[in-house]
Amino acid sequence: MNAHLEQLAPQAVWRHFRTLCDTPRPSGHEAALVAKLEAWADGLGLAHDRDDFGNLRIRKPASPGHEAAPGVILQGHLDMVAQANADHPHDFTRDPIATHVVDGWLQAEHTTLGADNGLGVAAALAVLEDNTLTHGPLEVLFTLEEESSMGGALNLAEDWLQGDILLNLDSEDRGQVYIGCAGGADVVVDAQFPTRAVEAGEALMRLSLSGLTGGHSGIDIDKGRGNANRLLVRALRWLEACGARLVDYQGGTLRNALPREAFATLAMPEEEVAAAQQRMVRLQQEWRDELAGVDDGLQLTLEPSTADGSAALGRDASRLLVNALHAAPCGVERMSTAVPGVVETSNNLGVVSLAEGRFHLCALVRSLRDSAGADLADRFAALFELIGARTRVENAYPGWTPSPESPLLARFCDLHRQRLGIEPAVKVIHAGLECGILGAKYPGLAMISFGPLIRGAHSPDERVEIDSVDEFWGMLRALIEDLASATA
Incomplete structure (x- = not known):
């Protein structure tokens, strides 16, 4: 070949x-x-x-x-x-x-x-x-x-x-x-959340985001490109108002690549499905406007799921997790004053997953200043401790x-x-x-x-x-x- x-x-x-x-x-x-x-x-x-x-x-x-x-x-x-x-x-x-x-x-x-x-x-x-x-x-x-x-x-x-x-x-x-x-370090977050059965009257729906450009989480972090994990969580925040509960989630595959796709399975009241789908259509257009010129191929869909999901997070646990992800640092944190035009500190929400209540996140913090990188990693720990998650820093390099x-x-x-x-x-x-x-x-x-x-x-x-x-x-x-x- x-x-x-x-x-x-x-x-x-x-x-x-x-x-x-x-x-x-x-x-x-x-x-x-x-x-x-x-x-x-x-x-x-x-x-x-x-x-x-x-x-x-x-x-x-x-x-x-x-x-x-x-x-x-x-x-x-x-x-x-x-x-x-x-x-x-x-x-x-x-x-x-x-x-x-x-x-x-x-x-x-x-x-x-x-x-x-x-x-x-x-x-x-x-x-x-x-x-x-x-x-x-x-x-x-x-x-x-x-x-x-x-x-x-x-x-x-x-x-x-x-x-x-x-x-x-x-x-x-x-x-x-x-x-x-x-320099950089991986910030790894793990948690186990309680689940309960999908209820009668709830529909299983598949929320999908695809078509983003992606790229290198350091070199391209300041290009204004969408991060699939960051965006899908925005959609999940809105869907909370429809009574949606997370069944599973998968976004990104590498902590050093800007995630191009993310997917979530949701349990939500059947009577809310039509309104939720209409909102996702509007949200897709809003995001295309936000990301015009960098992520014109963005696709956001909410369709009936073919998964055999039998359990979802409780509403409180689902809300806490989505809120924590929504508040998590993502993207450029600070530009350098010592080296003009260069990013000093950033974070990439690279890999996020949820299955059977087990939550996992791997983010990559980068910084020209070791102290600033350590502080950003500590902010992750402080945030996710609020929802009972365990945070550790791995593979730090100068x-x-x-x-x-x-x-x-x-x-x-x-x-x-x-x-x-x-x-x-x-x-x-x-x-x-x-x-x-x-x-x-x-x-x-x-x-x-x-x-x-x-x-x-x-x-x-x-x-x-x-x-x-x-x-x-x-x-x-x-x-x-x-x-x-x-x-x-």
Whole structure:
């Protein structure tokens, strides 16, 4: 599959990206890809090893005469976000990603593409096999489970990496270089609510919200896009007046993706159904007006349910849960004053579920300031404690403090001007690059992050501009060769 990728330039990068597309690799299922890469490294005679978590390192000795150059670590993550349109069945643990070209962009068929971070991984592999490249000592670090928990970086072995400079290849903007990022943490809420039988005279109804754009919960959090969990709860608030009780709920699939769809089953008095359906029609139009230009495909429906629901939350429990969700922080909390135009603190109501009275929520808090992120997580705890829920914070990771005077950054900017004739934009990103975690484990590392132009990451609209991959590859090679002339 995806043979057409090898017709694109640079051929070496796209050939490796084809391997990644053909090898299923959602978070937690990277083993098959790791085995392929180890076999590939063996074929080239390259040394490789893994740490206790399973992160993979491949090493290549310096070009003759450049042994004293600073060691360079190329870093990316092997896993990808697994998102597919609801009407497109796709098993990310078994099915390859089918790709096609549209107007100069590569995208997948109704699923995420995996350009995040597949193209960074592919470029690193192409560097390792490029025997025309002059370089110092090279290490390539491929981490696991970045998209689900930052697990690979958080559990990375200490005193393992040997390099002095780390090039993170997980950015998504052409003509930009990143020198800082937000930290983050998962906020997990669980509760058990009492249920009682659906009563005679109550109808089971299915409330559905779909058609949202979705996207990356950090990069796209300030784009004004709808959050399916936030919106469906607004509908549930109105339906409380109709006597509706929650039977079940499912919204979102990943805490780091803006949820595009959410669904709830309700028990409500039969005589209220017609009025409720009419209100949902009006509410759909109101939301389309609110989200015009960003989520024009929004669909909100209330239809008879085919589920065999026999129990629903009591009215008081249903009201408390809906009210708590309605009050929960969601979206941009504060813009940065230190870095104008960048979000400082945000939260994504990523995954919400209710089944047989068991409630679960996983939100992702991000912040450039650890204290602000901790405070927002604590607000969740304070809110949901009011309804008897248990809250815990997991997978916390630090931000990456910018170093604008870095000699590495200066080298990159000089090369960018020489090769492309323009000054690169130096950025701080409101997303969780692994650099913050890696920098905490290896404090002496000089780091920057750059990559090709990717749009729609973490959604089935993910796509990469093909020409930008060639530009990215050229910059990567040029920087490695430039660093080979430096002195460690």
